[in-house]
Amino acid sequence: MKPLEQLVRKNIWNLAPYSSARNEYSGHAAHVFLDANENPYNKPLNRYPDPLQEDVKARLATVKGVGADHIFLGNGSDEAIDLCYRIFCNPQVDNVVAIEPTYGMYQVCADINDVEYRRVLLDSHFQITADKLLVACDDHTKLIWICSPNNPTGNDINRQEIERVLQRFEGIVVVDEAYSDFSAAKPFRTEIAKYPNLIVLNTMSKAWGCAAIRLGMAFASKDIIGLFNKVKYPYNINYLTQQKALDMLADPYAVDQWVRILLAERTQLANAFSELPCCIGVYPTDANFFLAKVTDAQAIYDYLVREGIIVRNRTKVSLCGNCLRITVGTKNENNELLGALRKYSGV
Ligand SMILES: *Cc1c(COP(=O)(O)O)cnc(C)c1O
Numbered sequence: 001m002k003p004l005e006q007l008v009r010k011n012i013w014n015l016a017p018y019s020s021a022r023n024e025y026s027g028h029a030a031h032v033f034l035d036a037n038e039n040p041y042n043k044p045l046n047r048y049p050d051p052l053q054e055d056v057k058a059r060l061a062t063v064k065g066v067g068a069d070h071i072f073l074g075n076g077s078d079e080a081i082d083l084c085y086r087i088f089c090n091p092q093v094d095n096v097v098a099i100e101p102t103y104g105m106y107q108v109c110a111d112i113n114d115v116e117y118r119r120v121l122l123d124s125h126f127q128i129t130a131d132k133l134l135v136a137c138d139d140h141t142k143l144i145w146i147c148s149p150n151n152p153t154g155n156d157i158n159r160q161e162i163e164r165v166l167q168r169f170e171g172i173v174v175v176d177e178a179y180s181d182f183s184a185a186k187p188f189r190t191e192i193a194k195y196p197n198l199i200v201l202n203t204m205s206k207a208w209g210c211a212a213i214r215l216g217m218a219f220a221s222k223d224i225i226g227l228f229n230k231v232k233y234p235y236n237i238n239y240l241t242q243q244k245a246l247d248m249l250a251d252p253y254a255v256d257q258w259v260r261i262l263l264a265e266r267t268q269l270a271n272a273f274s275e276l277p278c279c280i281g282v283y284p285t286d287a288n289f290f291l292a293k294v295t296d297a298q299a300i301y302d303y304l305v306r307e308g309i310i311v312r313n314r315t316k317v318s319l320c321g322n323c324l325r326i327t328v329g330t331k332n333e334n335n336e337l338l339g340a341l342r343k344y345s346g347v
Helices: 054-064 077-088 105-112 130-135 159-168 222-231 239-249 252-274 297-306 331-345
Strands: 071-074 095-100 116-121 141-147 172-176 198-203 216-219 279-282 289-294 323-327
Touching (some): 054 071, 071 077, 077 141, 077 172, 105 116, 252 279, 297 323
Antiparallel strands (some): 071 216
């Protein structure tokens, strides 16, 4: 890895972050707060939330097995994705490399930040080699994006190839593990001590059933987390979200139960789906969704919309011609989907 100072934009490296009222008194046991121009009434909503979310991070550290000072919390993983560009990539100068197809936000944030986005096509098994990714890099490549399990293909990316990228790439490797709770693969978040150039993304939006509260996280070295904290909005995670996250984290067992049920449902749904006359094939998956090739993705998508059932039409995505992405729902929802598609095929 290059020295971090060489990878970070000069203006960010030199940035003096905003110092909020709550930052400035350091840890004394205060009880009268006349520093932040808050209203003294309407407790507890009158107070600014903890800018570093220390209670949430303390719980997360236990649940995720990562030190609290190696965690950044964002307004969804999407905030962490955007911050990666704002921290590391000089607009119009630097570039990033990503697998293709993958999660759309990496490209959207590249475009917003005016950073060149280089795609490296997966093979027919939706896999990639480190060599192919590294060949696409040059001196201005700051980030490599790897999503595993990958969206929309659903599969884990070969671990050995990810490790090769981590060992050989001089810049930052972001491994997005939004779906890792559904995968049997060992998560990369526990490898941050081994790889100083690794950033791992997780989210409360999928297995944790909390897409509404907007809480995503990045795990990385303390130095990289320090950069995230410097650039983020001071109060990026609101009080209500922090409270709800604490409630959820108090009972991680509930999440394990959901995951177990969804994995069993996934097997049943994928098997039944693959038997449908309109199905050409279901791709292997390590997530709470699967990609399926069908006879006519647009016609089937339109038909399902008329039936009040929404799936994701991925037919225009590279390597995904005539593919639908199906999220695993409840047993009733999955059966409704299967029933509608049997009716579509006239069986
Ligand atoms: C759903 C998803 C996320 C989650 O984004 P949030 O902003 O945390 O809701 C992140 N990465 C991938 C690949 C996803 O599919």
